[in-house]
Amino acid sequence: MSSTETLDFTATEIMTVAASRLLKDGTVCFVGIGLPSTAANLARLTHAPDVVLIYESGPIGAKPTVLPLSIGDGDLALTADTVVGTPEIFRYWLQGGRIDVGFLGAAQVDRFANINTTVIGPYDAPKVRLPGAGGAPEIASQAKEVFIVLKQSPKAFVATLPFVTSAGYLDGGDARARAGIPGAGPTAVITDLGILTPDPVTRELTLTGIHPGVTVEQVKAATGWDLKISPDLKTTEIPDAGTLAALRDLHARTAAAHGQVGGEG
Amino acid sequence: MAKITPLREAVASLVHDGDTVALEGFTHLIPHAAGHEIIRQGRRDLTLVRMTPDLIYDQLIGMGCAAKLIFSWGGNPGVGSLHRFRDAVEQSWPHRLEIEEHSHAGMANAYVAGASNLPFALLRGYTGSDLPKVNPNIRFIECPFTGEKLAAIPSVRPDVTVIHAQKADRRGNVLLWGILGVQKEAVLAAKRSIVTVEEIVDDLEAPPNACVLPSWALSAVCPVPGGAYPSYAQGYSERDNRFYKAWDPIARSRDSFQAWMQRHVLDTDDFAGFRRVLAESMKEAA
Numbered sequence: 001m002s003s004t005e006t007l008d009f010t011a012t013e014i015m016t017v018a019a020s021r022l023l024k025d026g027t028v029c030f031v032g033i034g035l036p037s038t039a040a041n042l043a044r045l046t047h048a049p050d051v052v053l054i055y056e057s058g059p060i061g062a063k064p065t066v067l068p069l070s071i072g073d074g075d076l077a078l079t080a081d082t083v084v085g086t087p088e089i090f091r092y093w094l095q096g097g098r099i100d101v102g103f104l105g106a107a108q109v110d111r112f113a114n115i116n117t118t119v120i121g122p123y124d125a126p127k128v129r130l131p132g133a134g135g136a137p138e139i140a141s142q143a144k145e146v147f148i149v150l151k152q153s154p155k156a157f158v159a160t161l162p163f164v165t166s167a168g169y170l171d172g173g174d175a176r177a178r179a180g181i182p183g184a185g186p187t188a189v190i191t192d193l194g195i196l197t198p199d200p201v202t203r204e205l206t207l208t209g210i211h212p213g214v215t216v217e218q219v220k221a222a223t224g225w226d227l228k229i230s231p232d233l234k235t236t237e238i239p240d241a242g243t244l245a246a247l248r249d250l251h252a253r254t255a256a257a258h259g260q261v262g263g264e265g
Numbered sequence: 266m267a268k269i270t271p272l273r274e275a276v277a278s279l280v281h282d283g284d285t286v287a288l289e290g291f292t293h294l295i296p297h298a299a300g301h302e303i304i305r306q307g308r309r310d311l312t313l314v315r316m317t318p319d320l321i322y323d324q325l326i327g328m329g330c331a332a333k334l335i336f337s338w339g340g341n342p343g344v345g346s347l348h349r350f351r352d353a354v355e356q357s358w359p360h361r362l363e364i365e366e367h368s369h370a371g372m373a374n375a376y377v378a379g380a381s382n383l384p385f386a387l388l389r390g391y392t393g394s395d396l397p398k399v400n401p402n403i404r405f406i407e408c409p410f411t412g413e414k415l416a417a418i419p420s421v422r423p424d425v426t427v428i429h430a431q432k433a434d435r436r437g438n439v440l441l442w443g444i445l446g447v448q449k450e451a452v453l454a455a456k457r458s459i460v461t462v463e464e465i466v467d468d469l470e471a472p473p474n475a476c477v478l479p480s481w482a483l484s485a486v487c488p489v490p491g492g493a494y495p496s497y498a499q500g501y502s503e504r505d506n507r508f509y510k511a512w513d514p515i516a517r518s519r520d521s522f523q524a525w526m527q528r529h530v531l532d533t534d535d536f537a538g539f540r541r542v543l544a545e546s547m548k549e550a551a
Contacts, residue, residue: 033342033343056369057291057292057293057444057446058291058444058445058446059444069342069343069504069506069509070292070342070343070504071291071292071342072291072292072293072342072444072446073292073504074293074443074444074497074499074503074504076444077293077443077444077499078499083443083444083445084445085445085446085447085449085450086291086316086369086373086445086446086447087373087374087376087377087447087450089373090369090370090373090374090388091370091373091374091377091388094370095370095388095389114393118366118395118396123395123399124399125355126354126355127355128351128355129346129350129351129354129355131338131339131340131346131347132336132337132338132339132340132366133337133338133366133367133368133369133394133396134317134337134338134368134369135338135368135369135370136368137368137370137390137391137392137393137394137396138368138369138370138388138389138390138391141389141390141392141393142389163395164393164394164395165394165395165396166393166394167392167393167394170393176393179392179393180392180413180414181392181393182389258506
């Protein structure tokens with residue numbers, strides 16, 4: 001990390017900015033709490049003012065003034081275009097096919113972008129019991145595409161997951177389509193080191209973007225499988241001053257409102 | 266018609282050992298006061314149901330009230346793990362906790378099916394997930410019209426659902442607003458229901474289409490101002506994020522958890538007493 005510290009932004013900041021850039025204006029986005037919510041709100045406050053943020057607790061078109069600490073903060077309801085019940089969110093809006101992008105976090109991902117948020121170790125005798133699925137299995141399958149944002153480490157990026165909570169590309173290739181899963185699946189995994197995208201044929205996650213100051217060796221060392229590197233590897237554009245200022249303002253407002261940095265838990 | 270009654274009496278008469286109980290709330294309007302009363306009255310062998318079990322379920326599980334948990338996401342939102350829940354699953358403390366685990370879409374649909382008097386919920390769900398491998402209550406059926414494969418899970422039909430709401434009128438009609446989660450479905454899916462409210466008013470002043478639960482569909486309405494604390498009631502209180510953070514070290518060890526529960530819940534008479542003792546202990550900590 002020392003190489004990034006010499007630049008004017010942190011590794012978490014460039015991860016958040018890189019993730020937010022992927023969200024196009026006007027996109028309807030189903031937002032997970034934590035890093036996805038930070039990135040989605042940064043997009044809304046910068047290049048994508050008409051992005052529609054939907055949270056599983058019921059707010060549609062939420063425009064929170066500070067980052068929500070939980071998925072059901074009052075600010076989400078007060079700033080939304082409408083608030084519906086949770087069954088309606090999953091039945092009409094997600095299952096109904098109205099979500100362009102599902103924006104998810106994860107405890108672990110594997111080489112085919114499957115997600116684990118359930119257990120580390122055997123299910124019946126877990127070493128670590130994680131919170132569980134939440135909305136992710138159906139978001140991952142029914143959103144038209146999925147972005148996953150998480151910090152990269154050998155513990156988080158594993159060759160094989162102990163438990164597949166939410167489907168990425170399953171065993172790779174056309175396995176996802178054969179399973180009858182409607183959405184295109186994870187099209188980008190954004191980390192604090194770079195951006196991984198699925199190979200068009202094998203669907204194996206490949207490093208296609210690298211953040212400035214990060215080396216390929218660093219990314220490989222933070223990955224639990226032999227990570228393929230794109231021959232066309234691009235260096236992530238440095239965040240512009242306006243975007244960084246917007247992100248820092250958002251965190252400062254959030255800290256003042258919650259007494260802590262919001263949405264990182 | 267709902268009886269307007271003190272919470273202690275409602276829990277004593279409506280929540281029994283061995284019941285399936287849903288205390289619902291999606292971050293907002295979580296019925297903490299009712300959860301404390303269930304703990305004070307020493308209920309045992311409960312099957313607890315909740316989409317998002319958080320601190321009050323951590324307390325119920327750690328105090329040995331639950332035999333089983335049906336859920337879809339168990340954590341301390343914005344903070345981290347539920348340590349008592351994890352201790353129960355990982356170490357069987359204070360005893361083994363059976364778990365039945367779903368996704369949010371599954372749980373939400375299961376409440377809708379329960380409220381609709383259907384035996385099971387039908388959804389496009391769980392495809393490619395390992396959850397069906399560990400939960401025999403997630404099965405797949407074929408659409409009789411198209412042949413499509415769809416997920417089916419049993420309805421949630423609680424013996425008792427408990428929720429918190431903003432207000433009730435003197436006849437026991439209840440109005441709630443803001444983030445509603447699955448509270449309406451959970452009440453209508455249950456045989457009996459308890460609603461704690463911030464206040465009782467002469468007129469709900471509810472606009473058409475507001476979320477009003479009619480008195481005749483409820484068992485008991487109990488005035489408990491602030492009864493969602495540390496969760497919040499929109500228009501009445503803010504979420505106390507400090508308490509969610511403070512809970513993490515309290516719940517981390519069995520001893521500190523038990524001492525805290527003894528002082529704040531078992532040794533207090535009601536939720537107002539809990540709030541008084543909590544104010545004292547937070548002042549001591551500061």
